[in-house]
Amino acid sequence: MMLLALVYAIVIPSIGKTRVQAAVHNSTQTVISTISLAKAAAVRFGRPAVLHIDVYRDEMWVEVDTTVAGTGAADTLGFFSFAEQLDVDLKSNRATLCFNGRGIGVTRAACPDAGAAIIVSLHSKADTVFVSRVGRVLTR
Secondary structure (H helix, E strand, O other): OHHHHHHHHHHHHHHHHHHHHHHHHHHHHHHHHHHHHHHHHHHHHOOOEEEEEEOOOOEEEEEEEOOOOOOOOEEEEEEEEHHHHOOOEEEEOOOEEEEOOOOOEEOOOOOOOOOEEEEEEEOOEEEEEEEOOOOOEEEO
């Protein structure tokens, strides 16, 4: 009986810690993938793409005009809800990031500032994704 109690005392916290680490790691990879999607969509369609970061609902998505004629009608690509799908919190110092048709970070009316720090966290574990002013991604 004491052996079973010892196993529970060691294994159960380890499983919880592992789950938290996995959720934060997966969320960090999703942030990086969504940034890459925004840059790739801008290049593919040859026009600006906007990455939206909603920290109140813990969501990210990309908007880009996908029409052949470039009518300005924005389509939503890559919508992801961090709270629903990975149970993590999303924080950022920017609500939007814009990328030009070459996939380079730019400032525009929809994106008054370039570059960002995006933090994903769960309990005491957190990872930060930095996006430089030109759109390069760094993690820490």
